[in-house]
Amino acid sequence: MQLADSGFVLFKEGLPDTPSIEAWLSTVLPAGATVAIDGTLFSTTAVEGMMAHFEKYGISLITDFTPFDKIWQDRPTLPDTPFFGHDLEYCGENATSKIMRVMKAIKESGADALLLSTLDDIAWLFNIRGKDVNFNPMTYAYAYIDDNRSILFVKSEKLNEENKTHLRAIGVEQMPYEAVFDFATSLCNKKVSINPAKLNYTLYNKLRTTTVRENGPIAMFKAIKNEVQIAGIRQAMVRDGVALVRFFRWLDSNIDLGTATEISAAQQLRAFRAEQNLFVDESFGTICGYNEHGAIVHYSATPESNALIRRKGFLLVDSGAQYLDGTTDITRTISLGTLTPQQKRDYTLVLKGHIALSRCQFPEGTRGAQLDAIARMPLWKDGLNYLHGTGHGVGHFLNVHEGPQSIRLQENPTPLVPGMITSNEPGLYRAGEYGIRHENLVLTVLAQETEFGKFYRFEPLTLFPFDKRALDMTILFPHEISWLNDYHRMVYDRLKSSLTSEECEWLREATSAI
Amino acid sequence: MQLADSGFVLFKEGLPDTPSIEAWLSTVLPAGATVAIDGTLFSTTAVEGMMAHFEKYGISLITDFTPFDKIWQDRPTLPDTPFFGHDLEYCGENATSKIMRVMKAIKESGADALLLSTLDDIAWLFNIRGKDVNFNPMTYAYAYIDDNRSILFVKSEKLNEENKTHLRAIGVEQMPYEAVFDFATSLCNKKVSINPAKLNYTLYNKLRTTTVRENGPIAMFKAIKNEVQIAGIRQAMVRDGVALVRFFRWLDSNIDLGTATEISAAQQLRAFRAEQNLFVDESFGTICGYNEHGAIVHYSATPESNALIRRKGFLLVDSGAQYLDGTTDITRTISLGTLTPQQKRDYTLVLKGHIALSRCQFPEGTRGAQLDAIARMPLWKDGLNYLHGTGHGVGHFLNVHEGPQSIRLQENPTPLVPGMITSNEPGLYRAGEYGIRHENLVLTVLAQETEFGKFYRFEPLTLFPFDKRALDMTILFPHEISWLNDYHRMVYDRLKSSLTSEECEWLREATSAI
Numbered sequence A, B: 001m002q003l004a005d006s007g008f009v010l011f012k013e014g015l016p017d018t019p020s021i022e023a024w025l026s027t028v029l030p031a032g033a034t035v036a037i038d039g040t041l042f043s044t045t046a047v048e049g050m051m052a053h054f055e056k057y058g059i060s061l062i063t064d065f066t067p068f069d070k071i072w073q074d075r076p077t078l079p080d081t082p083f084f085g086h087d088l089e090y091c092g093e094n095a096t097s098k099i100m101r102v103m104k105a106i107k108e109s110g111a112d113a114l115l116l117s118t119l120d121d122i123a124w125l126f127n128i129r130g131k132d133v134n135f136n137p138m139t140y141a142y143a144y145i146d147d148n149r150s151i152l153f154v155k156s157e158k159l160n161e162e163n164k165t166h167l168r169a170i171g172v173e174q175m176p177y178e179a180v181f182d183f184a185t186s187l188c189n190k191k192v193s194i195n196p197a198k199l200n201y202t203l204y205n206k207l208r209t210t211t212v213r214e215n216g217p218i219a220m221f222k223a224i225k226n227e228v229q230i231a232g233i234r235q236a237m238v239r240d241g242v243a244l245v246r247f248f249r250w251l252d253s254n255i256d257l258g259t260a261t262e263i264s265a266a267q268q269l270r271a272f273r274a275e276q277n278l279f280v281d282e283s284f285g286t287i288c289g290y291n292e293h294g295a296i297v298h299y300s301a302t303p304e305s306n307a308l309i310r311r312k313g314f315l316l317v318d319s320g321a322q323y324l325d326g327t328t329d330i331t332r333t334i335s336l337g338t339l340t341p342q343q344k345r346d347y348t349l350v351l352k353g354h355i356a357l358s359r360c361q362f363p364e365g366t367r368g369a370q371l372d373a374i375a376r377m378p379l380w381k382d383g384l385n386y387l388h389g390t391g392h393g394v395g396h397f398l399n400v401h402e403g404p405q406s407i408r409l410q411e412n413p414t415p416l417v418p419g420m421i422t423s424n425e426p427g428l429y430r431a432g433e434y435g436i437r438h439e440n441l442v443l444t445v446l447a448q449e450t451e452f453g454k455f456y457r458f459e460p461l462t463l464f465p466f467d468k469r470a471l472d473m474t475i476l477f478p479h480e481i482s483w484l485n486d487y488h489r490m491v492y493d494r495l496k497s498s499l500t501s502e503e504c505e506w507l508r509e510a511t512s513a514i
Helices: A021-028 A044-056 A067-071 A095-108 A119-126 A161-169 A179-186 A201-206 A218-223 A227-257 A262-274 A291-295 A341-359 A368-380 A478-498 A501-510 B021-028 B044-056 B067-071 B095-108 B119-126 B161-169 B179-186 B201-206 B218-223 B227-257 B262-274 B291-295 B341-359 B368-380 B478-498 B501-510
Strands: A034-036 A060-062 A113-116 A142-146 A150-153 A173-175 A191-194 A210-213 A279-282 A287-290 A314-319 A321-323 A330-335 A361-363 A391-393 A402-407 A421-424 A427-430 A434-437 A440-450 A453-460 B034-036 B060-062 B113-116 B142-146 B150-153 B173-175 B191-194 B210-213 B279-282 B287-290 B314-319 B321-323 B330-335 B361-363 B391-393 B402-407 B421-424 B427-430 B434-437 B440-450 B453-460
Touching: A021 A044, A044 A060, A044 A201, A095 A113, A095 A119, A095 A142, A095 A218, A113 A119, A119 A142, A119 A150, A119 A218, A142 A179, A150 A179, A161 A173, A173 A179, A179 A201, A218 A402, A227 A262, A227 A321, A227 A330, A227 A440, A227 A478, A227 A501, A262 A279, A262 A287, A262 A314, A287 A291, A291 A314, A291 A427, A291 A434, A314 A434, A330 A341, A330 A434, A341 A368, A341 A421, A341 A427, A341 A434, A341 A440, A341 A453, A341 A478, A361 B368, A368 A402, A368 B361, A368 B368, A402 A421, A421 A453, A478 A501, B021 B044, B044 B060, B044 B201, B095 B113, B095 B119, B095 B142, B095 B218, B113 B119, B119 B142, B119 B150, B119 B218, B142 B179, B150 B179, B161 B173, B173 B179, B179 B201, B218 B402, B227 B262, B227 B321, B227 B330, B227 B440, B227 B478, B227 B501, B262 B279, B262 B287, B262 B314, B287 B291, B291 B314, B291 B427, B291 B434, B314 B434, B330 B341, B330 B434, B341 B368, B341 B421, B341 B427, B341 B434, B341 B440, B341 B453, B341 B478, B368 B402, B402 B421, B421 B453, B478 B501
Parallel strands: A034 A060, A113 A191, A150 A173, A191 A210, B034 B060, B113 B191, B150 B173, B191 B210
Antiparallel strands: A113 A142, A142 A150, A279 A321, A287 A314, A314 A330, A361 A453, A391 A402, A391 A421, A421 A440, A427 A434, A440 A453, B113 B142, B142 B150, B279 B321, B287 B314, B314 B330, B361 B453, B391 B402, B391 B421, B421 B440, B427 B434, B440 B453
16 A cells, blocks of 8 residues: 555565565566665675576676665664663573583584674674664674684774673673674685675675584573573563463553543553663563554554544454563453354454464474464365464563574474473454454473473463463363363462552463363 | 294384484494495485485495395396387377476476476376286386477397387487486486476486476376376276175175185185276275284285184275276275174274364365364274375376375375365274274365355265174264265165175165164
């Protein structure tokens, strides 16, 4: 709608009929044409793919073109905001230990140094966090480690006494952000581990030494949370649950006052979270979608679209927070009044999928793509489906979407292993009518070990009830009812001591057995 | 056990600790060594992989070494057994139509000719069958097609008046089997479609023209059965079911007579099938495993291992037949007497997995790896598992194991589409105790089309009851009981008119509602 009459035609990436950018360019450009890009904005893999494709069509590729320098006169500079150390009491492993583990792993693959451009990997490795990216507590940086040196490349303006002390304590040198390019060229007699799918091409192109191309160990190390992190996220979930209780109680009374809109509700939810200890930020922009807006998967209310929330249908609220001790992400869909039988059935089918995935047990080595259908089966059986993934990895006071694991239709070779935090979020979207999604974060834990090997299960971390008023009891199995009652009992037990007596009473009712 | 003291060490392929043959050779051979193989016995992909690996270690590879010529003095020649045409009333599509479809598809990928070494693809393409391979009705041959010629390379001794007439009718020339190598060299100005994972390296190496490397269209065309084939397999399943009723009744009385052994049972089963119309052969060697032998997944009774079947525990019977109108494959595990609670629970858990997969509905585009866990979930939940695939494709009067689809843990990009015939065969094996497997062949069919797209389901083709005496009723859900009763009713309805009144009575009891 926004592009109408703009002269631009929208291609939605990833659809079967959408050509890749390079495939499209090669159909509209003549042989002998030149395509120019800013190589710092494309991964090495992406640029190599373009080059191989363009070569077949006689098209040249220039990778040092910086168009914004010419057309964006008042472009802000990179932020100077200082980064800060993430305390051991929250992250649970000091940077020296992490650097040792990483060096050991890259040596096993034949490298002796590591060059990193992935901001969350750098944040994890050096236990630093920043404020440069909305919702994702990272700082713009590059990093390099080998046996003798660890270097963080950041703007010097970001340094202050505190973060200098942090870097000194973990033996990390600081060099200017832009210095990484010359530094890369200066590396010789090093076998540098790089992840071509992540490293920007311009930096890769500066290297004159040999490389070992690999995913590298950090993604997996970062995904497997340690005991301190797990204890932290459990605490964060209690605070998040308290904020959610306050929010949904607030919502209830404000609907009746006619003062709750999608935007005011999202603001109020942020305010209740911000009162909580260790709160830093939201982990993404709240999706608060009333009825038909709930059917737009990544809906973000604008002043123009902002709906007044009334006593009819569903409200879908997908939100999360960054606490120093963990990152939360929860979706609840609540009944606002009398629901149609189809609405109740839809709500319950999605919940059956959520419960099936939450209850399942699976052997060591199982990949998310093997489990994705478990959450979809009740919907599929009714000819229904949702077109997003069922689960994504979640960082620890880091990105709310984090690899390497996922629970999706698409094959992903990463197995689900104990310590990983993943979302469980099946949904159903009836365009123009309503959307339903039920999302908890779950921790992969060891369930049992038998003669057939180790078996894992998911333990729910999120603490907030599902709306019982929307259930179609006729299609729930006894084991599904048991799961829901057990989960609700846990929610109540873990939250009650942090609530006022009125809130406690509200939660007792919301979590009472069905 | 057989290799003990032989001087050979067994490496089981595919296990995490087993090196590939080339990786192992490169650890035991010095640089400068030469490895010699017979290139007709390795795919192009395999040889190219070896070459790339050996190059790193300074090892040479010779591909024209034929060791058996030197050490196997009385080696039989390739069989002269004539092949025969597979009638249109069974295969449903004439070879001319198939050749046109295949040529159209390979042209879309830029080729203009096709060179084939895959025996079942050749059998499918030209509607010919043979007797050269046990259980798999194929003839040793190569094939080539382009817009102007279709050539079958077979030993001239295989020709007779009938198959000559068949070839003439479909416009296929015959050339001698060995002539394919010179023929390949003679091809020029052709872009030849080849599947490097299937074409033997020696033949590939003879090509002097350009190639298009692709899987090629035949695997998918062959997997999607036409209406004549589907009607045929339904008829074949009735005859197979009748033979199975006779066999299991025979078994019942012979156990009491003390005359039933694993081998005599398998022979008797073959005899009952051989009495059926259109029977050609078994589709594989019957696996008839009594108690602990049932826990050996590919058990084949020998005179030494041959067990007398008594009234205790389980008998696992996995068997199938080649009929002119279709290929069958069925496993039933029957109770021989009083079972322990664990035996009943195990039997029922495996059946719950079989039923879950059989009942499921899934959207267009779904791959087998997404559904595999559906069949395993009841076992996984108890810390149990089986280490084989859940389902394999099945040919039509062709190989009982046929690609390209599968239902396995491992990713396989092939979607399950209507017309495919696949096995549904979860199992459980307690080493030294007993094995359980429940296998039906199922047809993928369109279930419904909604605003969310097309949804498919599996329709059972196999017609024989599961042993109700082994059920643990306490863990069956009502929808599982309904499925079993519905399936049993269908089995009875489809078989009853082909049975004697005594057999009918036996089947009525075996299929009565639980």
